[in-house]
Amino acid sequence: MSYELKGRILEACDCNVLCPCWIGENPDNGTCDAVLAYQIDQGAINGVGMSGRTVAYAAHIPGNIFAGNFKSVVFIDDGSSQEQHDLLAQAFTGKLGGPLADLAQLTGEYLAVESTPILFTIEGAKGNLTIGSTTDPILDTELAPYTDRNGNTTQLVDSVFSTIPGSPAWVGKATHFKRKTAQYGIKDLSLNGRNAVQGNFHFKA
Numbered sequence: 151m152s153y154e155l156k157g158r159i160l161e162a163c164d165c166n167v168l169c170p171c172w173i174g175e176n177p178d179n180g181t182c183d184a185v186l187a188y189q190i191d192q193g194a195i196n197g198v199g200m201s202g203r204t205v206a207y208a209a210h211i212p213g214n215i216f217a218g219n220f221k222s223v224v225f226i227d228d229g230s231s232q233e234q235h236d237l238l239a240q241a242f243t244g245k246l247g248g249p250l251a252d253l254a255q256l257t258g259e260y261l262a263v264e265s266t267p268i269l270f271t272i273e274g275a276k277g278n279l280t281i282g283s284t285t286d287p288i289l290d291t292e293l294a295p296y297t298d299r300n301g302n303t304t305q306l307v308d309s310v311f312s313t314i315p316g317s318p319a320w321v322g323k324a325t326h327f328k329r330k331t332a333q334y335g336i337k338d339l340s341l342n343g344r345n346a347v348q349g350n351f352h353f354k355a
Contacts, residue, residue, distance in 0.1 A: 152246075153353065153354070156350070159188055159313060160279045161186045162184065162345065163182050163345050164184070164341055165179065167345045169182065171211065172306060173310055173311070174215065185208050185291060185329065187281075188204065190203045200238065204268045205224065205242045206268055207222050208289060223261050223331060226263065226265055226266075227266070246355060249355065267281075267282060277346075277348055288330050291327040294325075295348055305321075306347075313349075314350065316352070317350050323345070324341075326341070327341045327344055
């Protein structure tokens with residue numbers, strides 16, 4: 151099995167800006183509850199095309215990021231064929247090695263792997279992510295990066311931890327972050343003005 155995937159991420163959590171996890175410190179609340187979505191613009195897994203597919207995690211991080219033991223739910227967009235779904239599930243839960251396995255090893259328990267609608271859009275600097283029904287979503291967030299006085303995005307580079315290793319992260323703020331995940335065993339959230347991250351990824355194994 152092999153893969154090469156390129157695309158974009160949207161990420162939000164309940165930490166203040168900037169989330170301490172990215173620099174290896176303990177999360178602001180002692181724990182961190184997050185969503186992270188990867189939209190694949192181009193690439194394949196074991197020769198099967200994955201362009202246009204999206205995978206997202208809802209995660210509970212019980213302490214310092216490097217201690218691991220996350221509890222995670224994986225959402226795969228329901229536009230995926232069964233073959234795409236199965237391969238994406240394997241790759242993003244670490245079964246195919248490479249950089250995705252390095253990230254997946256931080257999860258101690260996968261609570262579910264679900265097929266569901268995922269709306270991932272970027273318009274200008276603003277990102278929107280909705281998981282589940284648009285009328286009653288499992289998760290909904292809107293975010294935008296910080297910029298300098300000339301409008302250039304504020305970047306975080308060479309951080310000790312990254313969900314997009316090797317690429318700069320664009321740090322920002324989520325205007326809102328709502329998550330209904332108690333059904334899976336991780337808490338619901340309804341927050342405003344908390345940490346958000348955007349960026350590009352290139353994973354290869």
